Amino acid sequence: MSVIKLSEKNFDEVINNDKVLVDFYADWCGPCKMQSPIVDNIADEHPEIKVGKLNIDDEMDIAEKYGIVSIPTLLVFKNGQPVGKFVGLTRKEEILGAIE
Amino acid sequence: MxxxxxxxxxxxxxxxxxxxxxxxxxxxxxxxxxxxxxxxxxxxxxxxxxxxxxxxxxxxxxxxxxxxxxxxxxxxxxxxxxxxxxxxxxxxxxxxxxxxxxxxxxxxxxKLRPNIKGIVDFEGKGISYCAICDGFFYRKKKVAVIGNSNYALSEAEDLHNVTSDITILTNGESFDLKSEFPVDTRKIVEVGGEEKIQYVLFDDGSKMELNGIFIALGTxxxxxxxxxxxxxxxxxxxxxxxxxxxxxxxxxxxxxxxxxxxxxxxxxxxxxxxxxxxxxxxxxxxx
CATH class of the missing domain: 3.50.50.60 (FAD/NAD(P)-binding domain)
Known part of the structure; x- marks a missing residue:
């Protein structure tokens, strides 16, 4: 499945699903650029997971709401609730381990 | 090239x-x-x-x-x-x-991490290893850089784009370079806070309140x-x-x-x- 571009408009709707992964990133952050293809790959291989990316430059309020102070940060949601958090470049297996 | x-x-x-x-x-x-x-x-x-x-x-x-x-x-x-x-x-x-x-x-x-109580617990909650990545989150806030070398100064300079309240903490090491930022050489006992990092506790018992700490040890x-x-x-x-x-x-x-x-x-x-x-x-x- 394709990656969903998240914004204030669709954020709450997207995270309100069974398995959700959100990548908080910025274009100017080196490790975010390396995290991005890993997140894309998860979206491709796991259609059952809703995968979204949130550009913190555009959506700082959401980042603040979830206490993001370091990027990349990945949050795992289950029915709207954050259930897992990874700070810094993280391997695919580790991310999937927290979602499954 | x-x-x-x-x-x-x-x-x-x-x-x-x-x-x-x-x-x-x-x-x-x-x-x-x-x-x-x-x-x-x-x-x-x-x-x-x-x-x-x-x-x-x-x-x-x-x-x-x-x-x-x-x-x-x-x-x-x-x-x-x-x-x-x-x-x-x-x-x-x-x-x-x-x-x-x-x-x-x-x-x-x-070693990337200084041996200070609380550092690991607050990674991603105010402890950062990358000023250029995470400085953005500390606009106009109070931050410190832990280190005592040119690398610490370079991280402080990166942070200077977003905030002017920057202190260099050497954690008991000497600091021999010229710095436009205040330098505090007291030894650190602990860093802590509730959800996010809030303070540094020094060995003389006094506390410094802050919002973020950037680690830049040695070279x-x-x-x-x-x-x-x-x-x-x-x-x-x-x-x-x-x-x-x-x-x-x-x-x-x-x-x-x-x-x-x-x-x-x-x-x-x-x-x-x-x-x-x-x-x-x-x-x-x-x-």
Whole structure:
């Protein structure tokens, strides 16, 4: 499945699903650029997971709401609730381990 | 534009330089500070030295050997690496900036985390290892940089773009550089807070309240650069494939900072692998 571009408009709707992964990133952050293809790959291989990316430059309020102070940060949601958090470049297996 | 810039002049870096130079590549080796090898009193288990050789001699011989072959070796402190695109890296030192098609990180291993209570617990909650990545979150807030060298100053300068309230905390180490930022040399006992970091507690019992702490210990090492570029790490070690390549095309790592045996022979071997793979990689990119 394709990656969903998240914004204030669709954020709450997207995270309100069974398995959700959100990548908080910025274009100017080196490790975010390396995290991005890993997140894309998860979206491709796991259609059952809703995968979204949130550009913190555009959506700082959401980042603040979830206490993001370091990027990349990945949050795992289950029915709207954050259930897992990874700070810094993280391997695919580790991310999937927290979602499954 | 260099074919390869190697950071670190120990057995891994020099070995890589030898293989690259012999393949007619344009190589620069940068080093700063004392190598772990130099501190070794006697290396008694390395091939070809009956009676052993001092770490210092082995280290200096390596540099001499590379220089004799025509490798440029310069003592310059690297403070930042950046990735501009394929075959285009910038290496910033205190006084210069170099361009290179590839980079080999061979700086030896270094502890990234200071041994202070609370640091690990607040990683991602106000403790950061990358001013350029995370500074954004501390606009007009109070932050500190833990460190006592040019690397700490360089991180503080990066933070200066978003806030003016920056203190350098040396955690009991001396600070000999000129700094436009206030410097506090007291020893730190603990860092803490509730959800996010809120304070630093010093050994005299007083507290400094703040919103963020950036870690920049000693000279910037391979692991510091790796974290900023997005090189995959395994704790403090850089993750490489069988040819010493990291997850970023054109960046290689070899020697002690890839983990495993902390031995000269392993470093020499890994340097050779990295050098040879870069020769192959550059040839593939020529098309």
């Amino acid at each position: 260099y074919d390869s810039v190697i950071i670190g002049a120990g057995p891994a870096g020099i070995s890589a330089a030898l293989y690259l130079k012999r393949a007619n590549k344009n190589v620069l080796v940068l080093y700063h500070g004392e190598s772990q090898l130099e501190k070794a009193h006697l290396i008694d288990n390395y091939y070809g030295f009956p009676g052993g050789i001092s770490g210092k001699d082995l280290y200096n011989n390596g540099i001499k050997q590379a220089q004799n072959l025509g490798v440029e070796v310069k003592e310059e402190e690297v403070i930042n690496l950046s990735f501009n695109g394929p075959l285009d890296f910038s290496i910033k030192t205190l006084n210069n900036e170099y361009k290179s098609k590839t980079i080999i990180i061979a700086t030896g291993n270094k 910037a090492g391979g692991a510091d650069f790796a974290k900023k570029l997005g090189v995959m790490m395994n704790k403090d070690s850089i993750e490489v494939n069988e040819n010493m390549k990291t997850n970023i095309n054109g960046i290689y790592a070899c020697g002690n900072l890839t983990g495993g045996l902390l031995q000269v022979n392993k470093a020499v071997y890994e340097g050779a692998l990295a050098g040879l793979d870069i020769v192959k990689y550059l040839k593939e990119q020529e098309v």
